[in-house]
Amino acid sequence: MASPRPARHRALLVPGYYDGYLQKQETKSKKLKGFWTVLRGNELFFQMTSRDPTYIEKISLDNFVSVENDESQKNSFILKLKSGDTKLQAVSLEAREEWKGFIHTVGRLEVPDMDFLPGQIHRLQDVLEEEVKRCQKTASSSLSLSPPQSGRTTPEPVQSDYDDVENDQLSCFYKISRVEAQTLLEKNVEFGNMLMRPSSDGQNLSISTLQALKNNVIVKHYRVRCADNGYVIEIEDGIFCKSRQEIVDIFIERTKGVLKPLEVTTDYEINLSIAQEDAESGELIHQKIHTATQSPTKTSTELVKAKLSPKIPVILKPKVKYLHDNGNPKEPLPADPKICQQAKPFQSNTLPALTSAFNKELNMKLMMRRTAMCD
Incomplete structure (x- = not known):
């Protein structure tokens, strides 16, 4: 179990x-x-x-x-x-x-x-x-x-009383503490060296920066006070800003691009896997789950074959109609001209029907030949 x-x-x-x-x-x-x-x-x-x-x-x-x-x-x-x-x-x-x-x-x-x-x-x-x-x-x-x-x-x-006052949330804004901000900056130097976060009092903002110079790591924090109609960066005589984006822009401008906003990309798993505990060592083992794609149904396969297979043309053969008198065949009638046009390459070699005048002439010659043979 x-x-x-x-x-x-x-x-x-x-x-x-x-x-x-x-x-x-x-x-x-x-x-x-x-x-x-x-x-x-x-x-x-x-x-x-x-x-x-x-x-x-x-x-x-x-x-x-x-x-x-x-x-x-x-x-x-x-x-x-x-x-x-x-x-x-x-x-x-x-x-x-x-x-x-x-x-x-x-x-x-x-x-x-x-x-x-x-x-x-x-x-x-x-x-x-x-x-x-x-x-x-x-x-x-x-x-x-x-x-x-x-x-x-x-x-x-309890949850902090800090509430967002702007809808344009910055990508370099993180709801973390001062210590977490320093750790995040140290581990992601390649993505930036400045971030915005809530201050420790939960009512204002803070800017945390990090600079790595040779073997020295310099971390600084700046207080940004929330005013009624904007923000005040509490440095020198105070710098008033209308938005959070303007705060970040001022830090970038005043440092001539030395400070860059920290924008850490979020990693997502590309494979479905589950974690299982090894019975002997107790360590966690991540087992990858292979998701096999479903094969197409029989009906869909037949439809695909029907679409890909070439159509074989149907050869129409001409039909010849005969008039029957006492069971003996008489003059054949010509085939339907419409059918003959559709199947022109396969027309029959049957001779056309003889005319009545030609038949009379032929019978007369046969009678004359028989009379000559009898004489």
Whole structure:
């Protein structure tokens, strides 16, 4: 009997701080099962693929205790919560350390004291800032943040109050957070280096830019305030714009084309495939499904043959009519002239009927010959 299909749920509109491939130990079988994992807010979402908008399982970090290495298996670590421990395994040692750093930052609301590069520490600080703002925004009057050592309780996130005010949506506009914008720009340098997004307060806009110069990556964010009759770019003395497109045009013009709008093309699958779990290793295998085209029906085949086959002309033979008297054939009548015209190449060689005068002359000669022979 096939195992029941796991239930899927749609993720809420929560900013994603970190994502990657993780293997999670199942509670019953104790086997590792691979998922695409996304750290959204203070929760770990386990999905089938990176493009899947739904998730199969999630782990809340409200009761976070610590995250420690697991020396029994390579690249694995233990997520310790008050409700229990969960074993996870990353694809590499570097990925394991980054997962530990991001989980600790979100769970404890502090940047961990780990051996990270300056760029990684800067990302963790941005994540901490975004998470604190998210918690403050979603906190209700009856709920507040608890001290880190005793855990914390975070209310369910609510949808942003940000609403589109223009119908001409830009291709470089993305509803993502500051951290997600930096990650998106870093991974898609060939498609552009500037994007527009909602600001962290949910009421205004922001422009995020990235420039890669030799070994240096420079990321900047610009605030765009929404006014009653347009927008104001808060740089220098402020630049007023009537539309979002004008905002983008100003950034392109002022930088002389150095900044280009990020337009990431959407990838679609060209083959039909399904994901199956390997019984032994637990890994996901994408099996391609071959779709065979239906053969034409018998009736359609016959119609095609009839259209392609040449028409054979029908040969009409001339018909000769005879008058019968006491069963003896008499003078043949000529064939129908219409039929003779249609079948002219196949006319009969039959002699035409003799006239009465010619018959009399012939009979007279025969009688004279018989008389001469009798004499």
